[in-house]
Amino acid sequence: MWKKILFKSVIMMMVISLAGGMGSCKSKKKLAKEKEAAEYAAKVSTAKATLLDILNDNTTMSLEEKEAAVKAIRAMNLNDPEIDELLRQAEEKLAAERAALKLKEAEEVKPDETSQQVETTKTLAGYFSSISTSASVSQANMLIADALKLFASSESPVLIIIAKTGDLIDYDRPTTIKDYLNYLKDTKNNINKVDKITYDSNGKIRELELIKSY
Amino acid sequence: MKMKIIIISAILLAFSSAVNAQDNLSKQRKAAIDSLALEKVRDLSKYISIIGSKETPFSEANRVIERTLELFAEGAQMGVSSLYKDGVKNYPVRKYLERLMALNYDKINITWYNIQYISDLELQPDGKYVGVITIYQRFEGTTDEGLVYMDTTKKDITVYVEKKQAQISGRLIDFWDVLLGDIRVAETER
Numbered sequence: 538m539w540k541k542i543l544f545k546s547v548i549m550m551m552v553i554s555l556a557g558g559m560g561s562c563k564s565k566k567k568l569a570k571e572k573e574a575a576e577y578a579a580k581v582s583t584a585k586a587t588l589l590d591i592l593n594d595n596t597t598m599s600l601e602e603k604e605a606a607v608k609a610i611r612a613m614n615l616n617d618p619e620i621d622e623l624l625r626q627a628e629e630k631l632a633a634e635r636a637a638l639k640l641k642e643a644e645e646v647k648p649d650e651t652s653q654q655v656e657t658t659k660t661l662a663g664y665f666s667s668i669s670t671s672a673s674v675s676q677a678n679m680l681i682a683d684a685l686k687l688f689a690s691s692e693s694p695v696l697i698i699i700a701k702t703g704d705l706i707d708y709d710r711p712t713t714i715k716d717y718l719n720y721l722k723d724t725k726n727n728i729n730k731v732d733k734i735t736y737d738s739n740g741k742i743r744e745l746e747l748i749k750s751y
Numbered sequence: 752m753k754m755k756i757i758i759i760s761a762i763l764l765a766f767s768s769a770v771n772a773q774d775n776l777s778k779q780r781k782a783a784i785d786s787l788a789l790e791k792v793r794d795l796s797k798y799i800s801i802i803g804s805k806e807t808p809f810s811e812a813n814r815v816i817e818r819t820l821e822l823f824a825e826g827a828q829m830g831v832s833s834l835y836k837d838g839v840k841n842y843p844v845r846k847y848l849e850r851l852m853a854l855n856y857d858k859i860n861i862t863w864y865n866i867q868y869i870s871d872l873e874l875q876p877d878g879k880y881v882g883v884i885t886i887y888q889r890f891e892g893t894t895d896e897g898l899v900y901m902d903t904t905k906k907d908i909t910v911y912v913e914k915k916q917a918q919i920s921g922r923l924i925d926f927w928d929v930l931l932g933d934i935r936v937a938e939t940e941r
Binding site for chain 2: 694696699700708709716719720723725743744
């Protein structure tokens with residue numbers, strides 16, 4: 538009798554334990570799913586907050602940081618229609634900011650270029666005057682060699698404007714800087730003023746435009 | 752017959768429109784071209800003075816000869832006269848310049864003055880502007896022995912101005928090309 542009861546009890550305990558074990562496995566999966574869902578919700582929420590901050594200019598991030606944040610959110614592939622729409626708006630906004638920054642940078646560079654042009658114009662005018670009034674051929678040749686250092690090549694083109702009427706520009710026959718400097722030495726005819734200077738990437742003069750001042 | 756008339760009319764129309772294209776120059780632009788041609792003649796006078804001068808180093812004189820030749824149309828000739836010889840000799844420009852450089856004087860002084868148009872630049876049917884500029888040349892050659900030869904020659908220079916195109920840094924530039932033609936001796940006096 539006792540043996541029977543003991544046997545039954547053991548069987549019962551085994552069933553209970555088995556049933557209990559199964560239940561625990563089921564809740565672990567549920568927990569993982571819940572955890573995953575919570576993580577996704579957190580990701581969506583953070584992404585949404587970040588994107589809204591960017592869109593509302595409610596952040597201290599630099600443009601580069603904002604671009605990196607948007608790129609990271611895009612890479613998450615959150616597959617959320619609201620996030621997708623916010624991403625589109627943010628990318629559009631940042632592209633506009635980038636374009637505006639480029640424009641500003643270009644405008645900021647201009648004064649430097651202008652001051653470089655003014656400086657070079659003065660230097661060239663000095664050379665033109667000295668070469669055309671030099672006392673000897675050797676002195677003029679030294680000045681020419683010196684002036685040529687400002688140019689990308691001794692064959693750099695020189696255009697001479699003889700008349701400007703609105704958009705219409707009349708030029709003399711194009712020459713090279715070497716020939717033009719020799720022309721000044723030979724004829725002493727220094728009547729052309731610097732009108733435009735084009736530089737190469739090394740800051741040397743690639744092309745020179747002069748204008749007659751009769 | 753009708754076909755002939757149509758073809759001739761078409762040729763004339765094309766020709767006149769080509770001429771009109773260059774004739775529509777404003778006074779300001781025409782004046783600039785006039786001045787440019789005069790300037791080329793003044794440049795020539797400086798070059799001739801340098802080539803003729805005995806103080807000019809040989810290499811410089813040769814360089815200036817090449818620059819001078821750039822001013823001339825191909826085949827242009829230079830008239831030369833002398834008080835002691837009858838007639839005028841015409842030389843190709845290079846030969847004239849080389850002879851000038853080799854003249855047997857110890858000091859040479861050449862100056863051009865009264866440089867002006869005697870015939871304004873006029874548009875020709877071929878689209879070129881042609882004019883004549885006159886100059887007076889004073890020549891003084893002195894030997895170490897003190898012998899001096901002097902004369903003044905009036906010369907007429909035919910000037911051609913033509914619109915051309917050149918490619919500069921990848922872009923096409925329209926420019927006015929001034930070329931000097933024959934230089935004829937009009938008169939020579941002491």
